[in-house]
Amino acid sequence: MTNRLVLLISGRGSNLQSILNACQSGQISSTEIVCVISNRAEAPGLAVAIQAGIPTQVIAHRDYASREDFDAALRRSIDAHHPDLVVLAGFMRQLTAAFVSHYLGRMVNIHPSLLPAFPGLHTHARALEKGVCWHGATVHFVTPELDAGPIIVQAAVPVLATDDPASLAARVLEAEHQIYPQALAAILSGRCRLEAGRVHWSTPLPGAEGTVVHPVLAAPA
Numbered sequence: 641m642t643n644r645l646v647l648l649i650s651g652r653g654s655n656l657q658s659i660l661n662a663c664q665s666g667q668i669s670s671t672e673i674v675c676v677i678s679n680r681a682e683a684p685g686l687a688v689a690i691q692a693g694i695p696t697q698v699i700a701h702r703d704y705a706s707r708e709d710f711d712a713a714l715r716r717s718i719d720a721h722h723p724d725l726v727v728l729a730g731f732m733r734q735l736t737a738a739f740v741s742h743y744l745g746r747m748v749n750i751h752p753s754l755l756p757a758f759p760g761l762h763t764h765a766r767a768l769e770k771g772v773c774w775h776g777a778t779v780h781f782v783t784p785e786l787d788a789g790p791i792i793v794q795a796a797v798p799v800l801a802t803d804d805p806a807s808l809a810a811r812v813l814e815a816e817h818q819i820y821p822q823a824l825a826a827i828l829s830g831r832c833r834l835e836a837g838r839v840h841w842s843t844p845l846p847g848a849e850g851t852v853v854h855p856v857l858a859a860p861a
C-alpha cells in the first residue's frame with residue numbers, strides 16, 4: 641500500500657525538495673506526496689511541487705476572519721486527501737489545539753534548533769547571541785504547545801567563531817535535509833510512533849557511545 645503525505649509549507653520549500661528526493665530515490669519507500677498546501681500564494685516552494693507534478697493548493701490565512709476558521713478550512717482540504725501523515729515543512733502558522741488534536745500522532749514538524757532550546761523564530765541569531773557551542777535541528781510530533789512535541793530525532797552542528805546567522809542557518813539546513821527524510825521513513829515504515837505521549841521505537845536502536853567534543857578545542861593553542 642502506498643503511504644500518502646500532505647505537506648504544508650509557507651516559503652522556500654527546500655525541505656519539501658529533500659523529502660521529494662527521498663520519495664523518488666526510495667529512501668522513503670512506497671510513499672506519494674499527494675498535495676502541497678501553502679498559506680502564502682507567493683511561497684517559492686509551490687513551484688518546487690508544480691515542477692514535480694504534485695497538486696498544490698493555497699489556503700491564505702489572510703482570507704479567514706479567525707484562526708479557527710483558517711484551521712477548519714485547512715483541515716477540510718487536508719482530510720480530502722486522506723493522508724497517512726501531515727508534514728509541516730517550513731509552515732509558519734501557529735495551529736489551534738483542536739486542529740493539532742485531530743492529527744495527534746499523524747503530524748510532524750521540523751524546527752531549526754535543538755529543542756527545547758530556542759522555540760519560535762530567529763533561532764540562529766538567538767543561538768549566536770547565547771554563545772552556544774552546538775546548534776541544530778529537531779523533528780518532532782506536533783502537540784498544541786508551539787515547537788514542544790515529543791522529539792523523534794535531532795542533528796547537532798557546531799557553532800563556529802566565524803558564524804553569522806546566515807552561515808549557521810545554512811549548516812543547520814543541511815542537517816535538516818538529512819534528518820527529515822530519515823524520520824519520515826522511520827514513521828512510515830512503522831518503526832517509530834507516538835504512544836501515550838512519548839515516541840516509541842519498535843526496533844531497538846543501535847547503541848552509540850562516546851562524547852563528541854566541539855572543534856574549538858582542536859584549534860591550535
Ligand code: GAR
Binds near residue numbers: 654730760
Ligand atoms: C526550515 O529551516 C525549517 O526548519 C523552518 O523553516 C525553514 C523552512 O525552509 N521551520 C520552522 O522554523 C518551524 N518552526 P524550507 O522552506 O526551505 O524548507
